[in-house]
Amino acid sequence: MKWALLAVALILGTITDLPLPKHSGALAVDFHVHAFPLSWSALAPWDIVLEARRQGLDAVAIAGHNHIWAGQTGRWFSRLIGGPTVISSEEVHPPRGHIIALGIERTVDWDQSSEAIIDDIHRQGGVAIAAHPVKSSWYRWPEAAVRKLDGSEVEQPITFLQADAAREMREFHERVGGAAIGSSDYHTLGPLGLTRTCVLARDNSTAAILEAVRAGRAEPGKCGVPKRPGLAAKCSAVAALLGLVLIVLRPGSRRYSRHSRS
Numbered sequence: 001m002k003w004a005l006l007a008v009a010l011i012l013g014t015i016t017d018l019p020l021p022k023h024s025g026a027l028a029v030d031f032h033v034h035a036f037p038l039s040w041s042a043l044a045p046w047d048i049v050l051e052a053r054r055q056g057l058d059a060v061a062i063a064g065h066n067h068i069w070a071g072q073t074g075r076w077f078s079r080l081i082g083g084p085t086v087i088s089s090e091e092v093h094p095p096r097g098h099i100i101a102l103g104i105e106r107t108v109d110w111d112q113s114s115e116a117i118i119d120d121i122h123r124q125g126g127v128a129i130a131a132h133p134v135k136s137s138w139y140r141w142p143e144a145a146v147r148k149l150d151g152s153e154v155e156q157p158i159t160f161l162q163a164d165a166a167r168e169m170r171e172f173h174e175r176v177g178g179a180a181i182g183s184s185d186y187h188t189l190g191p192l193g194l195t196r197t198c199v200l201a202r203d204n205s206t207a208a209i210l211e212a213v214r215a216g217r218a219e220p221g222k223c224g225v226p227k228r229p230g231l232a233a234k235c236s237a238v239a240a241l242l243g244l245v246l247i248v249l250r251p252g253s254r255r256y257s258r259h260s261r262s
């Protein structure tokens, strides 16, 4: 296990060392970020805001798993300190076929068809993006649902690590058309905004960013200036890794099995 963790750390470290020049004239946006608690992330919504600003992001969508309050908390804090735009969002999270609901104010129920989920997002004036649509999720995507999407993710950390995922997500996007999105799907490991979307919007308001996404004026790119994670992000990542190690090694269970054998 320790060698697997070391390999992951080396890969992420190599990726984060790549120089990324600034893309002029576009907003740098990470449309898929998770916060503590309840979404498998160690950074609180306010820490996400500070780290997003540090990573040169103009906007960030904090998307709770089946809830929106983390995004709304981050938005409140960011307005307080004059930070980046925080788009209140949800990752609608059935077992497969996840959907990023951007710019919503009411939780969307995950336990329904992809079409019904998207209709609910659109009724709220939001934007629907298919999250990491790899082949194993395609059974959730009949043509009628695909046609309702505003875009889909084509770049994510998994597309660096898995050639099949990269190909499948590109193939899916050819069915969808619309905005091509790059997101970090931030869960503490790897920097926020590692993969991001360059958006040509008239200003940095949520309304203008969503309007640009609907019009397809968005694509993955190297806009903004990503940096190494800040101290808070590093400390949280170490804590998360330690937690992961403890869960995987489960020393209590091993002791239990030794006792039970004896």
Ligand SMILES: [Zn+2]
Binding pocket: 091, 098, 131, 132
């Ligand atoms: Zn997901």
Ligand SMILES: [Zn+2]
Binding pocket: 032, 034, 091, 131, 185
């Ligand atoms: Zn996610």
